[in-house]
Amino acid sequence: MRAKLLRQPWVYSFGAALAVWLATIAYTHGQGAGAILTAALSFATFTIIVGLGQMMVITTGPGNVDLSIPATITLSGAVAMKVMDEDTGRMAIGIVAALGAATLVGIFNYGLIRILRIPPIIATLSSSFLVLSAAISYGRGIRIKPPEPLAQFAEAQVLGIPIMAIAVLALSVAMAVVLSRTVYGRSVLAVGQNSRAAWLAGLNVGRTRFLTYVLSAFLAGVCGILLSGFSRGAALNMGEEFLLASIATVVIGGTSVAGGRANVPGIWGAALFMYLLVTMLNTFGASAGIRLILTGLMIIGVIVAAGGEEQR
Amino acid sequence: MNRRFLRQALPFLTLAVVLAATFYVQPRTMSYFGLNLMLQYAVPIALATIAQMFVITVNDLDLSIGPFVGLVSCIGATLLFDNPALGVLALLAMIAAYGAVGALIHIRNLPSIVVTLGLSFVWLGIAVLILPSPGGKSPEWLKAIMNVHVPYAPFPIIAAIVIGVVVHLALMLSSYGVIARGAGGNPKALSRAGWSMLKTKVIMYMLAGFFGVLAGLALLGLTTSGDAHVADRYTLYSIAGVILGGGEFIGGRVSPLGAVVGALTLALAGSFLIFLKISPDWQIGAQGAILIIVLALRALVSYGEQKR
């Protein structure tokens, strides 16, 4: 039983998160232990939302990664804020517009990959340039506040647990079910292991990839809306940190970079770990340089400890 | 056969088109001085692209090359300026560190994307520790090299050709280059023939580190002061340069000459967009568009090749 648990890759990410949290509260002699966790849950949810999308993309096989997530977050935030225009009555249309824009990015990404046969890294990178320019041009200079209900939803808590975290937990469970119990989910895993074999086994490879890139962009859109609610407005650099964060959480969480193996719980552990790590270093009063170095070494350390892929 | 030739020629054609368009928009650039100015940053970009290419040859990807180049510029502007011996030692240590990372990635069979992602934080952190804000001074000899005046052709073009040809000889024509590319094409076949994959990977990573150091020093010679963030974009440039130059992410298919040409194209595209007076909002978008157009052309050529 114990051996089986230790073989689960997500155990490492939760272990690391726990260790970092304990180190922090040991330093503060237990002060703010709960508050740190609450904050971690709040901030981690954004990473988890995009992490789930990135996980699906990475699982569809080597070379698949979505680098347009930050730009999509920014675009979605800008569109949502501008369409809502601080008017609660326009919230629904704002959400639809933002998610619509994000979905279009996903369709465009897949179009580049499929029709122009551009490697996904370069395709999503190039499209992110275009998307970012669109976001800059569209939402330039204006700082619009989110409608109050949106801001409240993003900040609400029940017993110290953010409502958003609960919603994202539900989303994560749904994603786990999708992966193991739907034809789409199985197709993602099969395509990731061997796309030719998946095609010959009667699975629809093209549709699977298409849905995956659209899903990733859609989730980035969701993240953009919630993030602008949480931070009371969209900003042109609001997506920046999520490029590294989305990839790092997926991989630290035990999803295989070679494709075909996804891990939903690991994303939670990894996202909490990454946030708590920064909190710990801030608590210790480390300088910016030290903080960066330790963050980097920890990421490397976790991936080394969790071990690499099995030889295939 | 024709199609394959066309695909290999595509990077060169792209460069020619971007160059012609630049000349058309701004005829004054069609001069020794104009080219020198437009292309001066092509040298560090080309060196960084070559560094990335070595890593891509063995099917890995280096997401840390940008911050690494920034770190080198910081070391160059401080340690190398104040104490050349110590500075050289520090730079050699960094190349060794690259080799060690390659060994780690190979031995533990780790995803290079994640390891180098972590590494990018480490490089940036060290650089920020050395130079919390931009400063320091470039050694005189670096400035002198980067501003050397060559008759007839501007220095950046000569330098790019030399870099491309030297690496082409080493990787595409030498007998050891075959082993390095083979390691990307079919690692199992290499180890079955008794070659050490570990050694190959370490060598390729150290070469990447070496060219990263050259890129950082070249950049320092141009900017004349160090800055931890000066090369953050280089990670993306270097990957885009390799791909524009006809390289592929897996399978050991790379082209040093193409990579250098890809880097030149990227450097030129920046100037071109400024000349076009595109709204600053869309500058970055236009770069994305150029990348997409070139890759679309390549897809078109390859598609025809497959159909035939």
Next chain:
Amino acid sequence: MASEAIRLDGVEKSFGAVRALAGVDLTVAAGECLGLVGHNGAGKSTLMHVLSGNLTPSAGTLAIAGKPYDRQWTAAAAQAEGVRCVFQELSLCPNLTVAENVRIVHRPLKGLGWKGRARALIRQKLDEIFPNHGISPDDEIADLAIGQRQMAEIARAFTVTDGKLRLVILDEPTSSLDAVSAQQLLAYVKRETARGAAVILISHLLGEILSTADRIVVMKDGKTVADRKASGFTRNSLVAAMGSEAREHKRGAARMAGAEVMVSAQPRSGGTAALEARKGEIVGLTGLAGHGQTRMLLQIYEHRQASMKGALAFIAGDRQSDGVFNLWSIGRNITTRSLAALRKGGLIDLAAEARLAGEWKQRMAIRTPDVNNNILTLSGGNQQKALFARALASDAAIILMDDPMRGVDIGTKQEVYAMIRAEAEKGRTFVWYTTEIEELTHCDRAYVFRDGAIAASLGVDELTEEKMLQASFAEHTA
């Protein structure tokens, strides 16, 4: 007897609980062609990996030319001692040229002019073994047809720079070669052994072994169970030594004439003749390897210039690249093709999935204690059975088979043949590309392919090797 080339004594190798080699003694004399046969999982591949230095045995000793080799026996050591191996899955780098691939196995090929020497070396050897090979030393491997790749790799194994060629191991060397090239290779093996090099020939084509080998060793369960001169074996005694009896297949009479046409397709790669397969029929695709048979199957699979009544399923021959999902259990590998049918309220019914997997494990007699084990715990033959189960468990009315018996042992084959026959009698249609002429006896009809077109259609009474070869080579056929 001639001098010893290489000798193994008491070699053992275990992978976890599985004992792949249980104390093997093997001597190969210089100038000898040794045939090695055995079922999948008998230990042949493991033994070859030990001989070529790619696996370190758990116990046992190795001697070169009569002298014990006391250092670590590695791949590099094997190269240096002139031991070469052509593995079943090819060991060429697809991104390099033929000449560059020669450099990889020859350390002395360096310095100025190495490429010229490499070119000359491989060109001369290719000309010697396979006249009319049509391969240039500067061709990139990725641009060569699969058969040409195999030729290049075989020729590379026989090239010599420094030192001597002591032993060449050929593991299923003719699997992708057409009949002519295969004959050229076997003739060359005889010439090469006459010059003093030793060759170990592993093949599932017993005819090849019987006609080429001087001596035959039979392996079973990680041990050698028979070791005699080739002349002391017959086909039947060889099969008996491997531990499975050769069963004669009785083909039902051709009775499909009036049945519904399930597939009709016309090769896009050439010709005007079209293919037809009726309900309950087993239609063979034959001819020399690589003449458009696989392309025909893929064309049908993609519905291009082909019409069909009913769903399709595809059984790949190249398990690793076209078939198996490495990370998944045997059960999941079996149910992949049936996922849509296993849905209940939008979600896959896990209990029904487990039932389906269990049922087909039984019906195909897949040898595993638990279908939840990883697919790679199975031997190659059993993995192939899982792929058959994947197709047969599905709702497909038409099954396309792309030379699925490649490298499968005789026992497994017999079981699968019976299964195909039973399924055909239930009304399923099979379109079966096969490189083994014997398998045509299980077909009701066959199409012979040449240069991408259908060169001939053979009825049930014409399914003989002679007719097949005639149609494959003749210039003009109806």
